[in-house]
Amino acid sequence: MQSLPKLLEGVPVTLLLTFVAISAGFAIGLLLALGRVYGKKVISYSCIVYLEIFRGTPLLVQLFIIYYGLPAVGIIFSPITAALIGLSLNSGAYQAEYLRGSIQAIPSSQMIAGRTLGMTRFQSIRTIILPQALRISIPAWSNELIYLLKYTSIVVYIQVRDLTFQAKDIAAQSSRYLETFLVVALIYLLFTFIFSEIVDRVEKHVRIPGIGLSQTIVKRNA
Amino acid sequence: MRQPLSDEKGEMKSLHMLEVKDIHKSYGSCEVLKGISFTVDKEETKVIIGTSGTGKSTLLKCINQIDPPDKGEVWLEGEELTNPSVDLNRIRQKIGFVFQDFNLFNHLTALQNVSIGLEKVKKVDKEKAREKAMKELRSVGLEKQARQYPAQLSGGQKQRVGIARALAMDPAIILFDEPTSALDPELIGDVLDVMKNLAGKVAMLIVTHEMGFARNVADEIIFMEGGKIIESGSPEQMFNNANKERTRQFLGKIATLYGKE
Numbered sequence: 001m002q003s004l005p006k007l008l009e010g011v012p013v014t015l016l017l018t019f020v021a022i023s024a025g026f027a028i029g030l031l032l033a034l035g036r037v038y039g040k041k042v043i044s045y046s047c048i049v050y051l052e053i054f055r056g057t058p059l060l061v062q063l064f065i066i067y068y069g070l071p072a073v074g075i076i077f078s079p080i081t082a083a084l085i086g087l088s089l090n091s092g093a094y095q096a097e098y099l100r101g102s103i104q105a106i107p108s109s110q111m112i113a114g115r116t117l118g119m120t121r122f123q124s125i126r127t128i129i130l131p132q133a134l135r136i137s138i139p140a141w142s143n144e145l146i147y148l149l150k151y152t153s154i155v156v157y158i159q160v161r162d163l164t165f166q167a168k169d170i171a172a173q174s175s176r177y178l179e180t181f182l183v184v185a186l187i188y189l190l191f192t193f194i195f196s197e198i199v200d201r202v203e204k205h206v207r208i209p210g211i212g213l214s215q216t217i218v219k220r221n222a
Numbered sequence: 223m224r225q226p227l228s229d230e231k232g233e234m235k236s237l238h239m240l241e242v243k244d245i246h247k248s249y250g251s252c253e254v255l256k257g258i259s260f261t262v263d264k265e266e267t268k269v270i271i272g273t274s275g276t277g278k279s280t281l282l283k284c285i286n287q288i289d290p291p292d293k294g295e296v297w298l299e300g301e302e303l304t305n306p307s308v309d310l311n312r313i314r315q316k317i318g319f320v321f322q323d324f325n326l327f328n329h330l331t332a333l334q335n336v337s338i339g340l341e342k343v344k345k346v347d348k349e350k351a352r353e354k355a356m357k358e359l360r361s362v363g364l365e366k367q368a369r370q371y372p373a374q375l376s377g378g379q380k381q382r383v384g385i386a387r388a389l390a391m392d393p394a395i396i397l398f399d400e401p402t403s404a405l406d407p408e409l410i411g412d413v414l415d416v417m418k419n420l421a422g423k424v425a426m427l428i429v430t431h432e433m434g435f436a437r438n439v440a441d442e443i444i445f446m447e448g449g450k451i452i453e454s455g456s457p458e459q460m461f462n463n464a465n466k467e468r469t470r471q472f473l474g475k476i477a478t479l480y481g482k483e
Contacts, residue, residue, distance in 0.1 A: 117314065
């Protein structure tokens with residue numbers, strides 16, 4: 001128990017990784033999704049290539065390539081930078097698919113209604129399509145957030161001192177493996193719970209009757 | 223067909239507000255519009271009738287270029303919409319469109335649905351846009367529903383919001399694509415009343431099956447079939463004294479179906 005402070009040193013790192021990955025991933029994912037749906041052939045295909053690469057290879061392998069592999073061609077990142085880059089690029093690919101699904105779920109007639117008023121394609125996407133698509137993608141997005149929180153633990157393999165790393169250290173030194181890892185699991189669980197609550201509140205706050213409502217209710221009762 | 227005149231600048235000026243010239247449109251190998259021409263003048267109400275599938279909706283989409291025609295020209299207030307160099311977004315502000323399935327923006331309240339065109343397209347200040355939107359909602363009898371979302375409105379209410387949305391942009395002409403076809407019979411009346419009130423105030427081109435409305439409100443009725451205009455004329459003429467046998471046949475059948483109103 002005296003090692004609790006040392007254990008908790010890993011928490012800010014884990015949280016940082018989670019938040020940066022989900023945010024940067026969102027920005028990347030949004031651009032990819034829009035490129036896939038609305039872009040011309042070149043853009044659309046480039047997006048597909050990116051998505052295939054990052055969803056078709058294990059996150060761990062991607063991190064290894066970025067951290068251990070790139071120095072061979074002269075690109076060297078610190079562990080934390082490599083982790084942030086790898087997690088963001090990877091999350092971006094998955095978020096792109098959720099967002100694409102949501103965007104394509106909006107009937108094309110909505111876009112037509114916007115264009116009929118005289119809006120440009122860009123205006124229609126920004127004021128009509130996205131506000132609806134983003135609401136629909138909240139369940140998938142909250143999934144991604146919870147997933148990221150836990151999978152950041154993988155950065156242990158590229159020497160990042162996150163929560164899991166600290167746990168391994170402490171457990172090895174004290175030989176109290178069961179205790180240590182149970183406590184760590186509890187900490188992850190606690191944060192998962194907190195994040196779920198926050199996302200729930202946000203979802204309630206932005207909820208609009210008729211948009212994705214039945215979807216969210218089904219997910220909760222399932 | 224009147225020839226457009228040109229002024230000193232050499233610009234072509236049409237004598238009519240909306241002029242549709244020889245529109246052809248095909249989907250794959252199927253030709254849906256086979257040479258449609260007509261005009262609509264300021265504050266005129268013209269109604270297009272005909273069997274389903276004759277391309278009436280396609281025609282409306284060809285006019286505001288949502289689905290441009292393969293051949294032919296569309297002129298609005300002296301500007302050619304079918305010209306690729308024209309700024310369609312600017313011109314579309316002058317053409318209102320009311321959809322069969324209402325097509326309201328689901329994430330916006332009734333008030334926001336009406337004001338968003340003003341705010342985003344015409345760049346009107348938010349306060350003023352809301353004021354004007356309220357005014358239009360009042361004119362269609364829905365000021366109490368201003369803060370409700372489309373999912374909370376009935377079909378008839380949604381359609382009236384759709385009309386208010388079109389009106390808010392102060393268009394030169396409003397196109398109606400079977401505005402009451404998706405409504406329960408008891409709700410149709412409210413929407414038709416709103417449309418009746420607009421007659422003479424703004425040009426309207428309406429595709430509909432509502433013969434009573436056509437008869438009482440239209441300045442001219444256009445009967446389309448097989449992608450062509452079979453006949454057009456005043457309601458008096460079309461219902462009582464049509465030239466073509468097919469017209470008399472169609473209107474006779476419809477009269478029996480819907481009952482002479």
